[in-house]
Amino acid sequence: MVREELQATAGLAHLDLSEDEAAAALPAFELMLEYFAAMKAADEDEGAFGVPVLDLPPTTQAFSAGNRLRFDATANNSNNTNSNPLYNLANELLNRSPESENRFVVIPNVL
Amino acid sequence: MSRTVLQDGFSAYLDAWEARIGSFLEKDAETIAGSAVLGADREPGYASDSTKGVLRGLPFGVKDNIAVKDMRLSCGSRLLDGFRSPYSATAVARLAAVGAMPAGKTNMDEFGMGSSTDNSAFMRTNNPWDVERVAGGSSGGSAAAVAAGLVPFALGSDTGGSVRQPANFCGVVGLKPTYGAVSRFGLVAYASSLETIGVLADSVARARTVFAAMRGADPLDQTSFDAPADAPSLLPLGGKPAEPRAIGVLSPSAVAKALASTLSGQAGPAGNGGPDEAAREASAAAMLEPEVALGFEAAKEGLRALGHRLVDVELPSLKYGVPAYYTIATAEASANLARFDGIRYGNRPAYAENPDGLIDGARGSGFGDEVKLRILLGTFVLRSGFQDRYYLRAQRIRTGIRLDFNRVLAGVDAVLMPVFPTRAFGRGERGLSPFAQKAADLFTCCANLAGLPALAFPTGVEGGLPVGVQLVGKAFGEGLLLDVAEGYEAAHPIARPAGYRAFWG
């Protein structure tokens, strides 16, 4: 059962494990999941949290400090400035693609 | 700080150390050796003038998961072997703006996943105190380079202890800032909500200067913040004694005991070694090595002698920290590492039948086993039907740990705890199992879960290896931690490995 879950998970993650690789990864995978499953003890461990842990809201970020929005302006492509290291890089980025042609990134087609 | 004038023999010194420890994956020897000092603007994509600023002329190492324009950015992974960054991290650019010079990329566990740096796809990094032992990880290259005196400081990243643990193993200062205090822009993401760029330095004062230069909100990272106006000052102590503080002391043995009693009997899916195997191994891994315990007691004495008031504190939530940490970290990692597919950059197989084959091939051959394991775990805990049990429960525990720290820190200025249960471990039989290495993150990962600053500093040498402690503080309270540690350092100068020479002023 866990082994099938491991392969299904590998499929979602695009890791494409061979049977041997899956077999090799399984013990560590199971051990860690067992460790994770032990978190269930926290549900009733009021000694640890003061309240049942299920009453606590999840934290997705340690801090927030008000809204953060970017002003809608385009980068000036002809005038690369030090304060903004990201722009005017299109050609450089294209050069990093393993395969490109006529400014397109090339990958095999589904045949 | 004055500009460094290098003494003769530095190049030979560098080469000799590198042959023994292997800390750099790529280095600009001229910059490190100082011949490039005063070379003005090297134009690595940001304004830099090595003749000006508080870090003028100082070279620094950069962990290979932090972008420096035109340097490699492999993250210790085959998948990114040969990849060069088209841009620089904000932290790097800010250091360059005050005269520091990125001098090379340091070795690391692949994508930051590991505690030894042995998970690098490229090479091992040895501990400068004992080359048979690991430098720690995942910022092991940075720690080793600083410990050997090859650079005065280096950048690392700390997701669950990856700056503090190798700093501790190598006997240097390791600062994990408050979450968001330093921009993450340019740090290749492992677990976005937990990690920060941190500093490994040869002194507390240096760590302070470097941190002060890097920190502050960055429009390119909307999770970065300026410190509030009432945050403790980052002004150098300048030889003055540190103000006496109330320091909470966490009892490591109490934590280990609590772990053993809580985790056992909470079986998940039956593992090969029986339902309690994970719990047993985890509580065993939490026990301090005698030398570490000795160092911890000595540090308490030392702090007391400096006038600090030590009080016992408890953090009962801590025992859930590691599984919660690994659940969250692997979940975020599974998404963060999805972009590595060999399409737009990086390495891809020579032939693939279709896009899926290309992606599978690139990831299958590009990632190492530990990275694959963590991606699998992270993918699993986010799957529908499993989220509540794993990911969501971990995020609630995280809230509990945050509140627990807030409660304790309302009564004390900082919490003192060990960094890692062992000193630098060896390899093979003398090493720690991969699981034990993870379980041993218990003292470091909680600061990441709570987003709090933590400073690891060396306190002495036990059995030929450095030992040290860490202080965890209130959010944006780095200044206070640095003050206490700088006072400690003044009274107990940092020990250096044999063969160390001080080249940096």
Place this chain on the structure above:
Amino acid sequence: MMKYQSFIGLEVHIHLLTKSKAFCSCRAAFGDEPNSNVCPVCMGYPGVLPALNGEAMRMGAVVARALNCTLSPKTWFERKQYFYPDMPKNYQISQFASPLGVDGWVDIPAGGGGPASSAAGTATKRIRIKECHLEEDAGKMIHAGNVSLVDYNRAGTSLLEIVTEPDFETGAEAECYVQQLRRTVRYLGVCDGNMEEGSLRCDANVSVNLRGQGLGSKVEIKNLNSSRFVRLGLDYEIERQVALVEKGGMVRQETRLWNENRDQTETMRVKESSNDYRFFPEPDLPPFSADAGFISSVEAGLVELPFDRERRVGSEFGLSREQVTIVCEERAFADYFEAAVAEAERLGMDKKVAAERVAIWMTGELKRVMNRDGLGAADVGALKVTGARLAAIVALVASGRISGKIARQLFDAALVEEAEPADIVAARGWELVVDPARIAAAVEEAIAAEPSAFSGAAAATAGGDVGKARTLSAFLVGKAIGASGGKAEPGLVKAAVEARVTAAATAL
């Protein structure tokens, strides 16, 4: 009552007209060179982070409000994870648990009678809007033989997804909704609504069931890239499903594509149960709270929507339904209309008369010229003939200062000259002659030139032959206007000719 009931829900994605992309400062534009508007962020490079575009949030919220949604007080983003070669991070930053707006509605004409029938008095049907959420678009793939070519210019541009409840029953209703939504977002100025370029894309889910049995098993339809295909595709699909069920078959849960060449839907993929997007909150972006400043910027962006405006323009100005449809097609066109009428009123015209005259100009001459020049109704603001200038022309005609014929010349001149119509008329000497002496002179010239017509008219008048008298008088009026070079005011000329004829008749 029909045996079967059909349920259609629509998911419309619109490209917001932000200058930059949703999470980076790259230009958001259609039709540029491949992979030219890209940066490390939208190419999913290692180490980069998204930075949320405030204008995308505002525009998205404006649409949500216009569709009567409630804005979420606190929103955040999730990562929706799946691998696809045109999606650089292999996850999409999207809103899942906290859409910008929820629980809205729009009214469409019942039965989907086309937008024109939305004017006053038509029965309407309420469509529930489930939610509006903001997300990023992917790049584009071109399949070329054994390779695919990927262009990431579109990757990371801001998309608003508008999801309805399954409230449509026919293709016509869905078509009507899409057309109305298209006009709405154009009115709001947040999307160009171009379906061919993919700025507005429509997916649907369709099910049929025996009436009263609730939803059937759902089929997703993609590639409905014109409002006509929405109607054709959905009607086809409903028929297909009914026929299938009638034969005792089962509808398979799948995704189908509309094939516009064969006028049918075709299986694209059978729904995999393993599609697991593993949503979790995006840790790189802080949550967003709709504060007072944001809400007021959203409210400020709301305008009267096409449906409401048609109703008001129809009743307030007394236009025909056809005129209303044309005048209200685009917000700029309707604004032009109302500005022109207001100006004509200011110049002393009666409102309804002015509205009728302006509408005739706009639906006739103005439209003709804009079509000729390749301008759409939304481009009316680019014309030199502003609403106020058109009003001036209309008023000049109404006051008798220029003739209808001159008015057309004036309009043509005003199209190319940056000048007020009155000034053009003065400069060209196009104003009608009203001076009694000059009118009399022209009339005398006509009488002298056509003595038999004049005497005939007098005789017919005297003899009571009204028809003949009128015909001959009109002939003389024409001659007199001709004698004035076409500038004599026709009413005055007519009066003068009639006075002369009557006098002559009396003298007989």
